[in-house]
Amino acid sequence: MLINNLALQHGFRTYNTILSDAKAFLALLQEEQVFQEPCLDRIAEIESEVEQTGTYWQSFDELAYGAKLAWRNSTRCVGRSYWNSLEVRDRRSLNQAEEIFEALVEHLRLCTNGGRIKSLATVFAPQEPGKPGIRIWNDQLIRYAGYRQPDGSVVGDPKYVEFTELVQRMGWKGGEGTPFDILPIVIQMPNQRPKLFELPRDAVLEVPIQHPDYSWFAELGLKWHALPAICNMMLEIGGVQYTAAPFSGWYMGTEIAARNFADENRYNLLPVVAKRMGLDTRYDHSLWRDRAIVELNVAVLYSFRRAGVTMVDHHSETRRFVQFEKSEALAGRTTYADWGWIVPPISGSTTPVFHRNYENVELKPNFFSQPDPWRQFASHKKSDCPFGH
Numbered sequence: 001m002l003i004n005n006l007a008l009q010h011g012f013r014t015y016n017t018i019l020s021d022a023k024a025f026l027a028l029l030q031e032e033q034v035f036q037e038p039c040l041d042r043i044a045e046i047e048s049e050v051e052q053t054g055t056y057w058q059s060f061d062e063l064a065y066g067a068k069l070a071w072r073n074s075t076r077c078v079g080r081s082y083w084n085s086l087e088v089r090d091r092r093s094l095n096q097a098e099e100i101f102e103a104l105v106e107h108l109r110l111c112t113n114g115g116r117i118k119s120l121a122t123v124f125a126p127q128e129p130g131k132p133g134i135r136i137w138n139d140q141l142i143r144y145a146g147y148r149q150p151d152g153s154v155v156g157d158p159k160y161v162e163f164t165e166l167v168q169r170m171g172w173k174g175g176e177g178t179p180f181d182i183l184p185i186v187i188q189m190p191n192q193r194p195k196l197f198e199l200p201r202d203a204v205l206e207v208p209i210q211h212p213d214y215s216w217f218a219e220l221g222l223k224w225h226a227l228p229a230i231c232n233m234m235l236e237i238g239g240v241q242y243t244a245a246p247f248s249g250w251y252m253g254t255e256i257a258a259r260n261f262a263d264e265n266r267y268n269l270l271p272v273v274a275k276r277m278g279l280d281t282r283y284d285h286s287l288w289r290d291r292a293i294v295e296l297n298v299a300v301l302y303s304f305r306r307a308g309v310t311m312v313d314h315h316s317e318t319r320r321f322v323q324f325e326k327s328e329a330l331a332g333r334t335t336y337a338d339w340g341w342i343v344p345p346i347s348g349s350t351t352p353v354f355h356r357n358y359e360n361v362e363l364k365p366n367f368f369s370q371p372d373p374w375r376q377f378a379s380h381k382k383s384d385c386p387f388g389h
């Protein structure tokens with residue numbers, strides 16, 4: 001029973017599951033003609049490796065194509081038309097938190113590429129049978145702290161209040177207390193204590209936000225980071241689980257302007273923008289929120305373009321998505337999608353995806369969510385902090 005629980009907790013799966021997933025993956029590679037040679041030998045090789053070790057080591061080509069497929073199969077992502085241009089860095093040999101951190105910094109620099117953002121995934125060692133995997137505790141490599149004030153309000157990103165308090169208990173001295181302090185990175189190697197690392201300033205590109213017509217907009221002092229870099233998802237390829245495989249690309253404007261800046265439980269800027277625009281915020285029917293959210297989106301797209309940082313708008317990107325569906329159909333594949341995630345959070349019906357139906361089917365390889373390793377500690381008091389600080 002105990003063994004079973006541990007096994008479940010650490011994602012330990014039977015040889016049969018791994019083998020059948022591996023076979024399905026190799027068949028898929030065959031079907032898509034990724035390799036020239038038939039893969040019968042490879043199956044035999046994997047079989048004996050799984051028998052001896054409980055898992056197997058993928059070739060670079062398997063890993064790289066598998067990561068591309070994981071992106072192609074991500075039903076919540078509207079940007080999947082670029083799946084085949086994903087660059088994959090193999091960092092499976094690293095086994096120290098310090099080395100992983102260096103690789104993350106390198107990832108940020110390579111992906112940012114001076115503003116001409118590339119799609120990039122860095123893959124660390126997979127989870128071994130019966131052991132926890134490598135985990136990056138942050139949900140994204142670049143995120144802003146949220147500081148709870150005595151009056152209950154928050155300076156920064158309210159979404160990260162818990163995480164900010166956690167890293168403070170772990171010894172983070174905190175940033176300057178601005179609304180845009182970059183959180184430190186927390187890396188946990190299997191069966192070790194998590195370690196904190198501070199990102200070098202020059203590895204993080206940020207864009208100050210201004211508006212093409214409203215000069216007062218810059219006075220709001222807003223900015224956002226150029227890269228969305230998700231680092232808490234598990235990349236699963238052919239039965240192998242990569243618990244640390246950060247990936248990043250470029251933003252669609254609405255992610256920042258219509259959600260991060262606009263959501264009431266994030267930066268909640270619509271009332272602020274509406275007031276500066278001189279709108280009547282007393283009545284819902286004046287549509288002050290709608291008018292403010294459009295101008296916020298105009299500002300974000302304009303600012304990224306001016307700064308020479310890659311960003312897409314929701315009209316071109318959803319049109320490109322429909323193109324992607326067509327090219328997938330030509331290749332004999334159905335495009336599965338999560339409608340509620342594909343349709344942009346503003347102007348839905350003005351985009352083609354709004355008028356289409358999608359079936360949401362989960363294929364593998366894919367990126368999966370995994371439980372936050374730190375949730376269990378999040379409510380601890382400083383006195384019983386598990387990290388000995």
Ligand code: ARG
Pocket residue numbers: 079140228230248249250251252255256260
């Ligand atoms: N929506 C998330 C954010 O605002 C990022 C999700 C990934 N987005 C992307 N364009 N790859 O940070």
